Amino acid sequence: MALNESSAPIKTVRKTRSVTINPPRMCQPMGAILAYMGVNGCVPLVHGSQGCSTYPRYNIARHFRESAEVAVSSLAEDAAVYGGARNLTEAIKNIKSRLNPAAIGICTTCMSETIGDDVKLISKKALTDDTMKIFPASTPSYVGTHLTGYDNALKTLVETMAVKGEPNNKINIITGIINPGDIREIKNMLRLMNVQTIFLSDISETLDTPILPGGHKPLLPDGGTSLTDIADSANSLGTIAICRTAGSAATYLQNKFKVPAVLAPAPIGVANTDKFVQNISMLSGASIPDEIKKDRGRLIDSMVDVHHYMYGRKVGIFGDPDLVSAIVRFCAEAGMNPTVAMTATKHKDFAPDIKAVNGEYKTDTQILEGTDLYEFHEVVKAQGAELILGNSKGKDVADDEGVPLVRFGFPVYDRVGVYRYSIMGYNGSIYLLDQMTNAILGHRYDPDKLHQ
Ligand code: SF4
Structure with missing residues (x-):
C-alpha cells in the first residue's frame, strides 16, 4: 500500500540564500x-x-x-x-x-x-x-566539505604510495567517514567470508584505542593501514568504496593500475547490505557463508518484530549523502515514511538514490541537497516527523519539534559511545532499527496508540 498518495512531483531543493544557518557539515x-x-x-x-x-x-x-x-x-x-x-x-x-x-x-x-x-x-x-x-x-x-577533504587526502595517499607488483588476492575497501564500530563490523563480515582486505584507510583502532595493561597508551596509536598495504593496493582484485563520496582513490587505482572499482551504496539495511555482500563475492569469488545468511535472516526478523510500531512513522534524516540515502532506503524497507532527506554536501547520486526509493516504495521523501538545518527544519515543520536521524547538530530541531533524535554520523558530541557501535551490515542495521524503535517507544509509548 502506498504510504502517501500525493501525486505532486518531488523536487530537489537547493539553498539559494547566501547565508548559511546551522550547517551540518565541516571544512x-x-x-x-x-x-x-x-x-x-x-x-x-x-x-x-x-x-x-x-x-x-x-x-x-x-x-x-x-x-x-x-x-x-x-x-x-x-x-x-x-x-x-x-x-x-x-x-x-x-x-x-x-x-x-x-x-x-x-x-x-x-x-x-x-x-x-x-x-x-x-x-x-x-x-x-x-x-x-x-x-x-x-x-x-x-x-x-569534510567529505571532499577526506576524498582528496585518500587519493593523495594512493597517488603517492601505490605501486604495481605481484597480484595479492585482496580487496581494497574504502570506508569513507564512518565509525570504528562500523569498520569492525565490515571486517567481521569479510572474515566470515574469508576475504583478505586492505582498508583505505582504517580508524577502527587509531580512534578507538585500547588502554593496554600497565595503563600504557602510545602517543601515536597502534593500528591503521600500513604504508606497505597502501602501496600494495595497486595489486588487489578490486576496490569497493562503501561511501561513494570517497571514490576518487578507487577511480585512480582503476585508471592507473586496472584495479576494478565498485562505487556502491553504504551497506545499511537489507538491499544495500545484500549489494555489498554480492560485490565482495563477485570480486573475490568467495561464497556467502551460512553465518552471514543467518544475520540477514535476523535483520528481517527484527523488522517484522517492530513493524507494528514503525509502520508509517514519519522520519526526517540529515547527514552525509551516502549514509542518508542508505538510511532512507532502510526506513522505507522497514515500512516507515521518510518525509525529508537532507545533505549539506552535494553529490550526483544523492537525488537519484532518494527518487529510486520513492519510486519503489511509493514514498514522497522531500530531497534537500547542499542546504542547511534551517531549511531542513522548515520542511520538517511542513511535512511532519515523529523521529529525526542525524548528528548532534540536529538537537535543536528535534527539541523544537518535541521529537526524539537518534544520533548517527559525525560529529556526535552530546552522547557517549556512538562511535563504538555499528549501523552497517545486517547486524548494524538491527542495532539502528532497535535504536529507532526504542526512541519511538520511549518518547511516545501509549498503549492506546501502539500495539504491544
Ligand atoms: S580551513 Fe577550515 S577552520 Fe581553517 S579558516 Fe578555513 S574553514 Fe576555517
Whole structure:
C-alpha cells in the first residue's frame, strides 16, 4: 500500500540564500585529518592557522573521546605577505625530531591555498632523507566539505604510495567517514567470508584505542593501514568504496593500475547490505557463508518484530549523502515514511538514490541537497516527523519539534559511545532499527496508540 498518495512531483531543493544557518557539515581539513588518522604512524599536519587544527581536534575529541595528535604550521599575518614556506618547513622538521613518524599527511586550508604555497615543493625540500613519507593533499576549505577533504587526502595517499607488483588476492575497501564500530563490523563480515582486505584507510583502532595493561597508551596509536598495504593496493582484485563520496582513490587505482572499482551504496539495511555482500563475492569469488545468511535472516526478523510500531512513522534524516540515502532506503524497507532527506554536501547520486526509493516504495521523501538545518527544519515543520536521524547538530530541531533524535554520523558530541557501535551490515542495521524503535517507544509509548 502506498504510504502517501500525493501525486505532486518531488523536487530537489537547493539553498539559494547566501547565508548559511546551522550547517551540518565541516571544512575540508577535518575530513583529510580523519583519512590520515587511519594510516599507521601518520601524523596529520594542517598547513594553516592555529584554529584550523584546534577545531578538528576539538571535534575528534568530543566524538571519539580520544586525543588526536594533529600538528599545525601556525600561519599568522606575516605568512599572508611572505608565504608559509618557513612555517611548513619548521613544522615538518619539528614533527620528525619529536615523533619520528612513518609519514606526515599535510592538508592545506583557506589561508595556505589563498597564499598559493607550493606544498609539494616545500615539503620535498624540507625532507633531508627518505625515511619518512609525506602526503601533500590540497584541501581548500572554500569549496566542498569534510567529505571532499577526506576524498582528496585518500587519493593523495594512493597517488603517492601505490605501486604495481605481484597480484595479492585482496580487496581494497574504502570506508569513507564512518565509525570504528562500523569498520569492525565490515571486517567481521569479510572474515566470515574469508576475504583478505586492505582498508583505505582504517580508524577502527587509531580512534578507538585500547588502554593496554600497565595503563600504557602510545602517543601515536597502534593500528591503521600500513604504508606497505597502501602501496600494495595497486595489486588487489578490486576496490569497493562503501561511501561513494570517497571514490576518487578507487577511480585512480582503476585508471592507473586496472584495479576494478565498485562505487556502491553504504551497506545499511537489507538491499544495500545484500549489494555489498554480492560485490565482495563477485570480486573475490568467495561464497556467502551460512553465518552471514543467518544475520540477514535476523535483520528481517527484527523488522517484522517492530513493524507494528514503525509502520508509517514519519522520519526526517540529515547527514552525509551516502549514509542518508542508505538510511532512507532502510526506513522505507522497514515500512516507515521518510518525509525529508537532507545533505549539506552535494553529490550526483544523492537525488537519484532518494527518487529510486520513492519510486519503489511509493514514498514522497522531500530531497534537500547542499542546504542547511534551517531549511531542513522548515520542511520538517511542513511535512511532519515523529523521529529525526542525524548528528548532534540536529538537537535543536528535534527539541523544537518535541521529537526524539537518534544520533548517527559525525560529529556526535552530546552522547557517549556512538562511535563504538555499528549501523552497517545486517547486524548494524538491527542495532539502528532497535535504536529507532526504542526512541519511538520511549518518547511516545501509549498503549492506546501502539500495539504491544
Ligand atoms: S574553514 Fe578555513 S579558516 Fe576555517 S577552520 Fe577550515 S580551513 Fe581553517
